[in-house]
Amino acid sequence: MAKKTIADVDVSGKAVLMRCDFNVPLDDGLQITDDRRITEALPSIKSALDRGGRVILMSHLGRPEGKDPADDAKYSLKPVAERLHALLGCPVHFASDTVGDDAKAKSAALKNGEVLLLENVRFNKGEKKGDADYAAVLAAMGDIYCNDAFGTCHRTEGSMVAVPNAMVGKPKVCGFLVEKEIQFLSEAIAEPKRPFVAIVGGKKVSDKINVIQNLLNICDKVLIGGAMAYTFSLAQGGAIGKSFVEVDKVDLAKSLIASGGDKLLLPADSHCGDDFKGSCNKQVVEAGQIPDGWEGFDIGPETIKKYADVIKSAKTVVWNGPMGVFEMPPFDAGTRAVAEAIVASDSTSIIGGGDSAAAIQQFGLADKVTHVSTGGGASLEMLEGKKFAAVELLDNK
Numbered sequence: 001m002a003k004k005t006i007a008d009v010d011v012s013g014k015a016v017l018m019r020c021d022f023n024v025p026l027d028d029g030l031q032i033t034d035d036r037r038i039t040e041a042l043p044s045i046k047s048a049l050d051r052g053g054r055v056i057l058m059s060h061l062g063r064p065e066g067k068d069p070a071d072d073a074k075y076s077l078k079p080v081a082e083r084l085h086a087l088l089g090c091p092v093h094f095a096s097d098t099v100g101d102d103a104k105a106k107s108a109a110l111k112n113g114e115v116l117l118l119e120n121v122r123f124n125k126g127e128k129k130g131d132a133d134y135a136a137v138l139a140a141m142g143d144i145y146c147n148d149a150f151g152t153c154h155r156t157e158g159s160m161v162a163v164p165n166a167m168v169g170k171p172k173v174c175g176f177l178v179e180k181e182i183q184f185l186s187e188a189i190a191e192p193k194r195p196f197v198a199i200v201g202g203k204k205v206s207d208k209i210n211v212i213q214n215l216l217n218i219c220d221k222v223l224i225g226g227a228m229a230y231t232f233s234l235a236q237g238g239a240i241g242k243s244f245v246e247v248d249k250v251d252l253a254k255s256l257i258a259s260g261g262d263k264l265l266l267p268a269d270s271h272c273g274d275d276f277k278g279s280c281n282k283q284v285v286e287a288g289q290i291p292d293g294w295e296g297f298d299i300g301p302e303t304i305k306k307y308a309d310v311i312k313s314a315k316t317v318v319w320n321g322p323m324g325v326f327e328m329p330p331f332d333a334g335t336r337a338v339a340e341a342i343v344a345s346d347s348t349s350i351i352g353g354g355d356s357a358a359a360i361q362q363f364g365l366a367d368k369v370t371h372v373s374t375g376g377g378a379s380l381e382m383l384e385g386k387k388f389a390a391v392e393l394l395d396n397k
């Protein structure tokens with residue numbers, strides 16, 4: 001069921017308590033090195049300000065684990081307040097605590113059209129467990145709750161769950177970022193245009209078992225690549241040389257092969273090297289025929305062709321995880337070919353967060369796909385078909 005968004009509520013004269021993900025990278029001088037997470041949150045913030053509301057922002061930054069802001073400036077959100085002010089041009093106040101006297105006084109004094117950023121929620125012990133006292137203070141600050149922190153949606157920390165739950169009788173909506181992620185990672189997948197093809201790669205099959213299982217239930221084809229393919233190869237009795245493998249997951253790979261049947265496609269060949277360097281000696285071998293002393297670093301040309309053909313005829317594509325060591329050319333070729341086939345297809349294309357998002361950006365193709373998820377763990381869990389408490393509690397349309 002679609003969730004109400006910030007655009008669906010009357011915010012005029014109201015305080016919107018908004019959970020964002022301002023977990024931005026900072027350099028040693030505490031300068032923000034990439035402000036994408038801030039700029040991406042602006043549409044939801046502006047939507048409330050432009051319609052006569054005021055906005056109280058909550059976020060985490062790193063893991064200060066309940067320490068004091070005075071002891072650890074690298075976890076302070078103060079640089080984010082400064083950047084928000086530069087980007088929004090309206091007054092952006094900063095509270096040096098989250099539920100203390102400064103936050104209480106500044107939230108009470110906040111005027112419509114203004115923004116208040118509270119200090120990192122994770123400086124408070126109550127955030128992790130969602131303590132009732134802690135949640136009650138935050139809940140009292142807002143007339144409306146808005147969740148625009150997709151990267152944290154799979155978590156059940158206080159500002160994600162206990163705070164909105166304590167805002168009994170008040171509207172609870174999502175921001176535009178979360179709306180878009182749910183639309184693609186949940187709704188588009190629930191009613192896909194077919195053929196529906198999933199591509200799953202990356203290092204460890206153990207990280208992606210639940211994703212593969214869920215996708216095998218709902219997709220027409222699941223293409224496997226990356227180092228995890230060698231665990232499948234071993235399960236089929238293949239020789240994998242010194243390739244990365246999870247020996248304790250071989251039985252699991254066997255059961256996925258059995259349950260996947262024709263739906264599950266494994267690499268036909270492998271691009272191998274004799275050392276973990278782009279300049280190593282190289283050879284292409286058939287899957288399951290990797291000689292001793294050699295290591296598979298990418299899918300081979302036959303697999304590229306086979307996978308590209310399947311992808312090009314797809315109407316919905318979901319991709320999570322690279323096909324090889326895409327950071328180390330020439331072993332980026334398989335991942336690049338998959339990205340290019342997705343772009344060439346006439347499909348709704350959804351790129352899961354983490355390394356596949358990094359890869360599509362590296363190839364300059366991010367703006368040619370339908371959706372690149374901003375959440376690593378959250379997008380993976382959504383592809384597993386999991387429901388998030390932080391999303392479920394929001395008002396339905």
Ligand code: AMP
Binds near residue numbers: 202204297324
């Ligand atoms: P994951 O975090 O599980 O999505 O895995 C991504 C990482 O797996 C990337 O850093 C890739 O370089 C790495 N990777 C992919 N294929 C291979 C491979 N064949 N051998 C070693 N590492 C790989």
